[in-house]
Amino acid sequence: xxxDSDSDISIFDDDNENSRNKTKGKGKTTDKRKKDKGxxxxxxxxxxxxxxxxxxxxxxxxxEAGSLQGAVEDWIxxxxxxxHAHCFxxxxxxxxxxxxxxxxxxxxxxxxLSSSMMDRDMRPTRFGLTLQYAREFILEWFDQNPLGQMGVxxxxxxxxxxxxxxxxxxxxxxxxxSDRHKLEPTGDPSLQxxxxxxRNSMNHLPTHSAREILIIFGSLTTCDPGNIxxxxxxxxxxxxxxxxxxxxxxxxxxxxLCDKTGGQFGVALNEGHYKDLLFELVPPPAQxxxxxxxxxxxxxxxxxLMMMGFPTRLPDSSxxxxxxxxxxxxxDGFLCPRCLSKVCDVPTDCDxxxxxxxxxxxxxxxxHHLFPVKxxxxxxxxxxxxxxxxQQACHACARPFPTTVAQxxxxxxxxxxxxxxxxxxxxxxxxxxxxxQNHLHCCPGCGK
Amino acid sequence: xxxxxxxxxxxxxxxxxRSATASDQPLSLPAFLIQLVAFLNAYSAGSSDNALAVFAAxxxxxxxxxxxxxxxxxxxTVSGPNSYPPFQLLDDAVVSSIIHHLESLSDxxxxxxxxxxxxxxxxxxxxxxxxxxxxxxxxxxxxxxPIALPDPRVLILSVSPDIxxxxxxxxxxxxxxxxxxxxxxxxxLSGPDSVFLQQAAHLTGGSYxxxxxxxxxxxxxxxTFLPSPSVRGxxxxxxxxxxxxxxxxxxxxxxxxxxxxxxxxxxxxCQPVPVCSTCRTKFPMKTLQRLNASxxxxxxxxxxxxxxGVSKANGSSYGTPA
Ligand SMILES: [Zn+2]
Ligand SMILES: [Zn+2]
Ligand SMILES: [Zn+2]
Ligand SMILES: [Zn+2]
Ligand SMILES: [Zn+2]
Ligand SMILES: [Zn+2]
Numbered sequence: 001x002x003x004d005s006d007s008d009i010s011i012f013d014d015d016n017e018n019s020r021n022k023t024k025g026k027g028k029t030t031d032k033r034k035k036d037k038g039x040x041x042x043x044x045x046x047x048x049x050x051x052x053x054x055x056x057x058x059x060x061x062x063x064e065a066g067s068l069q070g071a072v073e074d075w076i077x078x079x080x081x082x083x084h085a086h087c088f089x090x091x092x093x094x095x096x097x098x099x100x101x102x103x104x105x106x107x108x109x110x111x112x113l114s115s116s117m118m119d120r121d122m123r124p125t126r127f128g129l130t131l132q133y134a135r136e137f138i139l140e141w142f143d144q145n146p147l148g149q150m151g152v153x154x155x156x157x158x159x160x161x162x163x164x165x166x167x168x169x170x171x172x173x174x175x176x177x178s179d180r181h182k183l184e185p186t187g188d189p190s191l192q193x194x195x196x197x198x199r200n201s202m203n204h205l206p207t208h209s210a211r212e213i214l215i216i217f218g219s220l221t222t223c224d225p226g227n228i229x230x231x232x233x234x235x236x237x238x239x240x241x242x243x244x245x246x247x248x249x250x251x252x253x254x255x256x257l258c259d260k261t262g263g264q265f266g267v268a269l270n271e272g273h274y275k276d277l278l279f280e281l282v283p284p285p286a287q288x289x290x291x292x293x294x295x296x297x298x299x300x301x302x303x304x305l306m307m308m309g310f311p312t313r314l315p316d317s318s319x320x321x322x323x324x325x326x327x328x329x330x331x332d333g334f335l336c337p338r339c340l341s342k343v344c345d346v347p348t349d350c351d352x353x354x355x356x357x358x359x360x361x362x363x364x365x366x367x368h369h370l371f372p373v374k375x376x377x378x379x380x381x382x383x384x385x386x387x388x389x390x391q392q393a394c395h396a397c398a399r400p401f402p403t404t405v406a407q408x409x410x411x412x413x414x415x416x417x418x419x420x421x422x423x424x425x426x427x428x429x430x431x432x433x434x435x436x437q438n439h440l441h442c443c444p445g446c447g448k
Numbered sequence: 449x450x451x452x453x454x455x456x457x458x459x460x461x462x463x464x465x466r467s468a469t470a471s472d473q474p475l476s477l478p479a480f481l482i483q484l485v486a487f488l489n490a491y492s493a494g495s496s497d498n499a500l501a502v503f504a505a506x507x508x509x510x511x512x513x514x515x516x517x518x519x520x521x522x523x524x525t526v527s528g529p530n531s532y533p534p535f536q537l538l539d540d541a542v543v544s545s546i547i548h549h550l551e552s553l554s555d556x557x558x559x560x561x562x563x564x565x566x567x568x569x570x571x572x573x574x575x576x577x578x579x580x581x582x583x584x585x586x587x588x589x590x591x592x593x594p595i596a597l598p599d600p601r602v603l604i605l606s607v608s609p610d611i612x613x614x615x616x617x618x619x620x621x622x623x624x625x626x627x628x629x630x631x632x633x634x635x636x637l638s639g640p641d642s643v644f645l646q647q648a649a650h651l652t653g654g655s656y657x658x659x660x661x662x663x664x665x666x667x668x669x670x671x672t673f674l675p676s677p678s679v680r681g682x683x684x685x686x687x688x689x690x691x692x693x694x695x696x697x698x699x700x701x702x703x704x705x706x707x708x709x710x711x712x713x714x715x716x717x718c719q720p721v722p723v724c725s726t727c728r729t730k731f732p733m734k735t736l737q738r739l740n741a742s743x744x745x746x747x748x749x750x751x752x753x754x755x756x757g758v759s760k761a762n763g764s765s766y767g768t769p770a
Contacts, residue, residue: 360695
């Protein structure tokens, strides 16, 4: 196994665990802290060129029997936890009570395609890395926002360029980004032109949907035809939230765009941090309270009750009939529950009765944001419960728990490899903890 | 070719009793277990690389009965001269622990519902563990995206109707199964069709089978669920007739086909409500009036779970609003 490969792995470690502990009992301050996050440079994160050379072989220690097995397993498990650092982090910065999230989202991704994107300070180039991360971002975003829509705008040669139209289908958006030769960076970027283009593609949307712009910005200049502050004022009026991930350094106008519209601003320190900044924007944002004075009970103009129909899907083997959307003769399709007419695909509005038809799994994909699993507690010492005979293996995957105490463990990790559900008091192993909290969203012990 | 199968067995005492005393093709638990064990043996005989785990959903709790990757306690029963020891071990682990657990249940516990979701989530955690081990062994431990196991799958053998309160956990399990590239197969042995299992099979590319001929259980199991998903393209497996995409409302846990959805949190309600009970958002008065006016008078519709006949009739009773 190659132990000495990556020096940047250990960088995120402390930040993650600190925030995991800090957030306990400090729920109120977290929001503020999140906003400040872009400003301060996280003290334990280094710019790429500052990263320390880690002597990973020194951290691996033999156990009493002179075997490295335990140490290596612990090391691997720790690596897995670290990789999910940003997931834990975002979960902790949003207390589990903040369930007001805007789930019907519309996002325009603005990508800098100016010549400064050819810089090689990120491998292979800023442009190459951005395309790769953008693709991952799009997949993850649609996975978590199945009712959302996304468009892509490029900033190149002083103008905004529509790369992908607003679409609810991730494949459409990915296809637009697949040909890198069409996107070859050149010229100067224009923030104003690109933002105006994005704003125009969103101003017809219904009020209850969130409108967001995410700018990936690699330059330190912008050439605008007019006053960008006018554009900013228009965005505030249209309730468009702007977030910026800068690859070079902080620009005053970029920070202002984010601060005034309630978005997030961040400067990427290195490749990993860049990805973290981007992926922090994947989960639906907790809904901004409209105004402090009216309080949470006041009617929210952006909220509405929508009538939706859940269709029945017809199999491929059913007798063909005409669909109401294209008048095509086909076998498969979905039946509108109100008028029983057949449509080709969901989500859509029924062409006959106007009912909004969604398949219930589309809605269900976002429920884990509403009912998160309670974070498991890392058990630090062997207690009564851990000595019971039916608690000797992980309650979920039946992997036996270690019987020895690991010598060096970071905070937030259990030295005996046990993580306990506060509801059902069952113990789980480290891998299951990560899997349950990040993917399964349901405790195997209590089903909550 | 390595293959991973997790079998989830529904052991609801109440519904097995109903199944055993059904006037039409009764199927009792002992008869079921005999055929199940034959199926499990057939699977493990297929290849020595085949990984198998058996999970049981007992009333009120769920646990793993057997896994081929963990060492089993040595069987205490003397095996007959004609038995093959690995099969004997598997049969003992599954059958005797089922008997043991069912006998230790008190009368009141027997009535408790059997949430399949506990056993299903355990099966997924187990597959996740095998996936991680697989990646460590192939020196991909540091890879960001773990390589999925070839063809992992979960087979759910259910007798109970849907438990509507487990709608959200089941959906969450389905989505994480998709991420692990797990196929979920489901077989409803008796009782009404299961809406949730239909959706699970549909969304993960598995097969859902409603057992019409209960005397042919073993044949159905071997013909439909023994071949791994990768070879199913080449054989004719039963396809799903219709997939019901109805959801359970959050207020009464009824299954609804037309719901009222909060735009903030996407909670589903079976009737217009002034305040969302999940996120406490107040809805505009105008919307409520409009929605109430557009609703047909015959409401609310209790729609008993899974009774498809009823739901279809109700679906057509909706008129187009004037
Ligand atoms: Zn059509
Ligand atoms: Zn219709
Ligand atoms: Zn629990
Ligand atoms: Zn585990
Ligand atoms: Zn209801
Ligand atoms: Zn709500």
